[in-house]
Amino acid sequence: MSIRSQRKEDHLALAGQFYKTNKPNSFDQMHLLRPALPETKVKLEQLTTVMFGKKVAAPFFINAMTGGADKAYAINQAFGKIAAKTQIALALGSASILTKEPKALTSFLVAREEDPTGVVIANLNAKTKADSAQKIVRALEADALQIHLNSVQEIAMPEGERDFTWLTNLQDLRQKLTIPIIIKEVGFGLDPTTIRLLKSEGFTLFDIAGSGGTNFAQIENARNERDLSYLEDLGLPTVLATILAKNEQVEVIVSGGVRQPLDVFKGLALGGKYIGVANVFLQALEQKGANFLLQMIKNWQEELAYLLALYGISDLKQITKLKKYYDEPLYSWLQQFKQKNSFKSECPKLD
Template identity: 60%
Template sequence: MSIRSKRKEEHLNLAQMFFNKSNFNSFDQLHLLRPALPEEKVDLGVLKTKMFSKSIAAPFFINAMTGGSKKSKTINQALAQIANKEQIALALGSASILTKESEQLDSFSIARNEDPDGILIANVNPETPATEVKKIITDLAVDALQIHLNTVQEIAMPEGDRDFYWLNNIKEIRQAVDLPIIIKEVGMGLDQNSIHLLKREGIDYFDVAGSGGTNFAKIENARNQHDVSYLENLGLPTVISALMAKKENVNFIVSGGIRNPLDILKALTLGGQYVGISNVFLQQFNLHGLIGLQQLIRAWKEDLAGLIAIYGKHDLASLTEIKKYYDFSLKNQIDQLI
């Protein structure tokens, strides 16, 4: 097994080790005002929407997790089968490994084989040459591209990058690629200035991926020979990052600490068009297999439709109208930053 593949599998194991679904995060500090008399009924059809010109059964999806190793091939195969059956989108983990190890292609391409007509999203790091990105897009037959930004993870990673001049290459990728491009953080949150800058460069979508879920600084600290745990709290809370994206008037995805259907609803009320879930789904798969994860996703659809009904709404577009209020500590941060 190569060093890169070994790292991929270490990340999977550590994500499982540190997983805690009950972790407190910014969604716990955001509250929605619920009408006692909603005058609506539960309808699964309310969840249907479009993503990159394709129809999907729900506005949440399986966000980027893995690829590039034997174990990750098995996971991606199962995730794609579930995405196909439940008609939701699937984003793959970083495929930049393919620029060095083309033999790992099947750990990613298996997804399109299992879900020939669904929405599939590729993921690369911001240093991947535009020519290689185009090849990855073609090889994986995807509908959109994520470019992940992960400076904190790289600094915490023993073998991580130390050169963060990424903007010019992102611009080259934007010019070379015809598909929608999503700029995605990896659990530390996108700030408003970066969103504004990349918006000017023609980026289509932003995945805020704020703090509150998987913490890659913590994962990399477990792989490091010296203590870099001080990096673990550098993240921007997901709710604040989402509000920053909304202020910039961009298309955005909310991810980072989504634990249940209520978190999904809250994310949608913030203005997110879609909601990404990674580690909760991964750990459900680890514990209960393909059937268990499919059952969870199906239950989340039903629960989300129920929540939309009790909040008195009948379509996704109207969810931003739900009145919100914040705990004082989060409101104080919002007032200072936005």
């Protein structure tokens, strides 16, 4: 097994080792005002939306996790089958390994084989050259491409990248690729300055991937002889990162610590176009099996429809109008951004 494949196997094992059910995060500090008289009915069809030109049954999807390792083949095969049966999108893990090890393609391609007509999203690092990206996107018949920005993970990774001059290559990717491009963090949150810069370069869709879920500094630190555990606290919480991103008037995918349907609902209420779910689904598959994950996703779809009805929402477009209020320290963070950055988003209190 190559060093790259072994690293991916390590990531899978450590993601399970550090996984905690219902790990507290910023979603717990956000609340929505619920009408006692909602005047609505539970309707699953209200969840249907369009993602990259294709109809999907719900606005949440299986976010990027794995590929390029022996174990990844079975995982992506299961994800592909489940995505097809539940009619939700699937984002694959980083396929950058294919530029060095093209034989690893089968561990990614199996997902598209199992879900030939659904939404499949490829994932590459920010230094992948445009010609390689085009070949990978074509091979996977990808509907969109995630480009991940993972500088904190790379520093914590013992064999990681140390050159983060990525902008020129991102510009080239934007100019040469014709499919939608998503700029994605990996669990440390996208900041407004980065979003503003990339927006000026023509990027319009951003996956927040805030802190509160899988911590790749923790995972890489477990592989490192040095103690770089202080990097584990560098993340921007998902709810805060989402509010700051929406203030930049861009389209946002909310991910990072989504644990259950209420987090999905809150992400949509914050203005998320779609909601990405990663390690919760991976661990359900790994610990309980494919049938369990299939039923889990069906349950999430039903329960998200329940929440729409409970909050008086008959159309997904209405969800951002719900009144929101916040606990400390999230409230304090929002106030600081308002004062220091002319932050003009909604006041973090009932209005």
